Amino acid sequence: MSQTVTALLRLRELILSGALAPGERLSELSVVDQLGVSRTPVRAALARLEEEGLLEPIPSGGFAVRAFAVDDIRDALELRGTLEGLAARLAAERGVALPALNEMRRLLDSIDRVIGGGQISAADFSAYIGLNEQVHARLIDVAGSTVVARQIGRVMTLPFASPSAFLEAQGMLPEARAILTLAQEQHRAVLEAIENREGARAEAIMREHARLARRNLQLALGDQEVLRRVRGGALIRHGLRA
Amino acid sequence: MSQTVTALLRLRELILSGALAPGERLSELSVVDQLGVSRTPVRAALARLEEEGLLEPIPSGGFAVRAFAVDDIRDALELRGTLEGLAARLAAERGVALPALNEMRRLLDSIDRVIGGGQISAADFSAYIGLNEQVHARLIDVAGSTVVARQIGRVMTLPFASPSAFLEAQGMLPEARAILTLAQEQHRAVLEAIENREGARAEAIMREHARLARRNLQLALGDQEVLRRVRGGALIRHGLRA
DNA sequence: AGTATACATCTTGTATACAATACTATGGAA
DNA sequence: TTCCATAGTATTGTATACAAGATGTATACT
Incomplete structure (x- = not known):
């Protein structure tokens, strides 16, 4: 399994389980630290989760977990x-x-x-x-x-x-x-x-x-x-x- | 304007104008050559166009321009x-x-x-x-x-x-x-x-x-x-x- | 002729260094 | 006290080198 898919699955699970709470801010580097993979797969995963609607971009940088x-x-x-x-x-x-x-x-x-x-x-x-x-x-x-x-x-x-x-x-x-x-x-x-x-x-x-x-x-x-x-x-x- | 946005707009235009024909295969490196930017923005643009439905991934690698x-x-x-x-x-x-x-x-x-x-x-x-x-x-x-x-x-x-x-x-x-x-x-x-x-x-x-x-x-x-x-x-x- | 193997090439995945941009904090001037 | 300029920090954008995996081709063997 690629690092990108790993990052995607783990990040999605962190969000859906509530370990990352709605409104919480995620930057690339914070996710890199949390997941222990490099920036490239993290970026891909973040982009994907944004597309799925679980994350929304913050104008000043980073993403927020979306609240529904x-x-x-x-x-x-x-x-x-x-x-x-x-x-x-x-x-x-x-x-x-x-x-x-x-x-x-x-x-x-x-x-x-x-x-x-x-x-x-x-x-x-x-x-x-x-x-x-x-x-x-x-x-x-x-x-x-x-x-x-x-x-x-x-x-x-x-x-x-x-x-x-x-x-x-x-x-x-x-x-x-x-x-x-x-x-x-x-x-x-x-x-x-x-x-x-x-x-x-x-x-x-x-x-x-x-x-x-x-x-x-x-x-x-x-x-x-x-x-x-x-x-x-x-x-x-x-x-x-x- | 970022290289990613540039690549995205140019690639989209190449597709919509027919300069890149339906079925035509695009790999990251071929697009890098064509657009003259590095792989990172090209990857982001390709992923985006795939999401939009203009490109479909080829199992053996690369993307094909989608025919409708x-x-x-x-x-x-x-x-x-x-x-x-x-x-x-x-x-x-x-x-x-x-x-x-x-x-x-x-x-x-x-x-x-x-x-x-x-x-x-x-x-x-x-x-x-x-x-x-x-x-x-x-x-x-x-x-x-x-x-x-x-x-x-x-x-x-x-x-x-x-x-x-x-x-x-x-x-x-x-x-x-x-x-x-x-x-x-x-x-x-x-x-x-x-x-x-x-x-x-x-x-x-x-x-x-x-x-x-x-x-x-x-x-x-x-x-x-x-x-x-x-x-x-x-x-x-x-x-x-x- | 068919099959297996080795090698070359292509393509993508990944990590990381450097650069650019934006935001924030601090200090100085009005 | 308020406003502005500057420096520092955070974040993202980008390029590129290296590695891994897949595919295609050539060659040898049966």
């Missing part, structure tokens, strides 16, 4: 829903080959098996997260647009905007099972809409699907213990927008 | 419409302060003055382009979401996805005047929709607005002379998607 207001999170979720909705609509409008539809169906069947038992174990939940990510990735693929896929990928670099957003928090909800079931219903529904060429329906479903994460966001906001477990939770700043 | 299929262009326009539509909807849902609305109204009045005369001169057209960009920028601002604004900014780094996309080609259409008038109607309509808190209407208008560029795209595709004048026209590859 609750409204920012909501907007990020809405953005993802809008883009995944676009992907779903394109897929419905353009049609999707049967093998790809079947592949998605198989993934959904796997999800059913994971959440269909009685109580959902930690292992089940973990499996669900993995499968959920795959479902979303497939959905973006079947739209058949590299332009759209690339853009969605960029949105999802923020932890709050990924399909797994706040799922750690969800696992702690009393109604965790019910929400998974609802989400899975939406997975099934959007597949059906795509197959039936119902573009507007597909789009609306995916938008609503992304909004499910708002419940988890609310939960995380009301409980410090939960917030601590949420990836990137340390970046959330209570109050109005940044 | 016609479908990619259409998808990029649809993407911009979707995001600007989101911005318009958010603005309508959340409300916009009167001074900001008035600022937009003033810009639209300026556009009316520019296109309201008889024949549209080159200077008029040029002024329209500048004002059009400002209208769009204001529209994104009034949504009041930095998350969404940032994302739209990223989409618009591609020349085909900017509000000015293919406007050079439009200027050559016999019905250029009519299209400007229609676009301006849509500007007025979306402002009204925002003011009236009509989110769905605002969103639909901006989507349709972005699709206007398709006419210009068709024109450019059918006429090499026109295509040559379009910024980034050299990147367009006829045929199906890349």
Whole structure:
């Protein structure tokens, strides 16, 4: 693994874990000292994290860890829903080959098996997260647009905007099972809409699907213990927008 | 101006002008030779252009100038419409302060003055382009979401996805005047929709607005002379998607 | 002719020294 | 006390040398 990738992964983790707090200032040399690599990979990593939105440049030099207001999170979720909705609509409008539809169906069947038992174990939940990510990735693929896929990928670099957003928090909800079931219903529904060429329906479903994460966001906001477990939770700043 | 910015601007221009053709391979050292700057700014520029989507990395080393299929262009326009539509909807849902609305109204009045005369001169057209960009920028601002604004900014780094996309080609259409008038109607309509808190209407208008560029795209595709004048026209590859 | 090996070349990753720029602190003058 | 100039410090920009890894080519062997 290159030093650049190492620096990137470690720095990102320091940020998402809260070890580097929102507003904290980072200069190249301070990161060099912290990570013990030379300036060149540090520069590349800093530039990348700026592009991802985790860092913002300070006019007087260096970068600050970005703080995210609750409204920012909501907007990020809405953005993802809008883009995944676009992907779903394109897929419905353009049609999707049967093998790809079947592949998605198989993934959904796997999800059913994971959440269909009685109580959902930690292992089940973990499996669900993995499968959920795959479902979303497939959905973006079947739209058949590299332009759209690339853009969605960029949105999802923020932890709050990924399909797994706040799922750690969800696992702690009393109604965790019910929400998974609802989400899975939406997975099934959007597949059906795509197959039936119902573009507007597909789009609306995916938008609503992304909004499910708002419940988890609310939960995380009301409980410090939960917030601590949420990836990137340390970046959330209570109050109005940044 | 730093060498990095110089390299970035020059390289981008070489690409958009067609001097560097789609598919052409660029290595760091070849660009160093071509631009006469050292590797460090070249690396930064190459990374940036990759992020913007103009270059794609080659597994064996170096970058290739990306070719855009016609479908990619259409998808990029649809993407911009979707995001600007989101911005318009958010603005309508959340409300916009009167001074900001008035600022937009003033810009639209300026556009009316520019296109309201008889024949549209080159200077008029040029002024329209500048004002059009400002209208769009204001529209994104009034949504009041930095998350969404940032994302739209990223989409618009591609020349085909900017509000000015293919406007050079439009200027050559016999019905250029009519299209400007229609676009301006849509500007007025979306402002009204925002003011009236009509989110769905605002969103639909901006989507349709972005699709206007398709006419210009068709024109450019059918006429090499026109295509040559379009910024980034050299990147367009006829045929199906890349 | 096909395959393996050695060597050359290309390309990128990395570290580091030097230069340029911007910011901050300090001292002096009004 | 306030303002301005200067010096010091911090930070980034840049160039370049060295190293590592990948690819391509030539040659020898089967």
